[in-house]
Amino acid sequence: MVASIQRIIIGYIVSVLLGVSLGLLIGRFKLLDETVGSLMLGLQVLPSICWLPLAILWFGLSEQAIQFVVVMGAFLSIAIATDSGIRNISPIYVRSAKTMGITGFSLYRRVILPAALPSIITGMKLGWSFAWRSLMAGELLFVSSGLGQLLQVGRELHDIAQVVAVMFMIVAIGLVFDRLIFSELEKRIRLKWGV
């Protein structure tokens, strides 16, 4: 179980970093938007498990392969949410900041990202469930240590109790993270923004 949690944490953090960066770049550079933008939407529809064969071919039967599947499953939805969050910022925030002499990177860090944060958090929530699902699918097929393997072993041993128990664990972990992290973040934002 610890192995699964380790994988998801690493994979998820990478997804968030990649996703938010990509979302920012797409919003900033029209060229990227027109080329990668539509590609993103298409790729997002692809079930993350379909990345597994490619991952195994590229990375072999290794941790990286599973991480790859997790990241591919999650980072696109985060990118899309980030991009849409940025597009929906009220333009007056940016104009106001500009007249106060804020430009360039500062503008992004201090105005655009905070303003888009509610949407980004929604994307992160979505990304989290995608990541968790991708991980389980990956672990089921590509057996190494982890919850997925436990599930498989339970099936092979015709041990329904084990199978169901592992399923509970999977749901529980997902919920715990949601409660602990995302609900807290959303509460904080609601407090400040008053929405």
Add this chain to the structure above:
Amino acid sequence: MTNPNSSDQRVSIKGVTKTFQTANGPVLALKETSLQIRSGEFVCLVGPSGCGKTTLLNMIAGLEQPSTGQIEQDGQLITGPSSSRVVIFQEAALFPWLNVIQNVEFGLVGRMDAKKRREISKTLLHLVHLGKFEKSFVHQLSGGMKSRVAIARALALNPSILLMDEPFAALDAQTRDLLHEEIQDIWSASKQTIIFVTHNVREAVRLGDRVLIFTSRPGQIKKEFKIELERPRDINSEGVFTYAKKIQQELREEIEKVLKEEVDDEWTLKKADLLRPAGLDLGSGI
């Protein structure tokens, strides 16, 4: 607050026009406009909707570029936004992810250490009578309070020009009156150059040294009124009323033009045409 360096012409606008490229082709928003504003002057721009006064304000701020002509501040060409010309918008545009004091010190971050920043922000908040609301969040404030915070935030940067785009339009009359007084006091103390766009003629007369009337779109300065009333002015006084009446008449012509254009023939329909004696002909012949 130190007095910003006073050169003769704080803002110099020469032969400026602005054309927007829209889906329906180019639209001339502002016709050839020239204007000189002295340091420390309080200038009000009034005009019907769409007359280009906000466009002019945005160009002075540096948020838009003029299509022709040039705008200079203290002899320097304006090419982009800068904290020496801060804009206060109608919607206050306070940042919802920051609390009040963080909003006020927003422009100062990076320019000075945190302690000094806090001090200045606190002083300004007290100046606008919001000292107790440092830690409140934006959504907890009323409209008038938000405007005050926006003013404090702008003043924190000690800009040489303060640009205000209908900042009190969304407020009720009483709050507006209080804010007029506050702006009046602030301006008397700091003598910043203020350019104030408004629809409200009496507000313009109450506040400004000069009131400039714009024609309907494409806009141009139609007439200029120098307000020679002593301050502090009372919005209900005779003096304000007299000026306001004259300005209102000039404005009325322009507003009617806009209405005619937007509403077309319906504007000329008289009430009588719409009312018919009831019961005469209901159509069913019963």
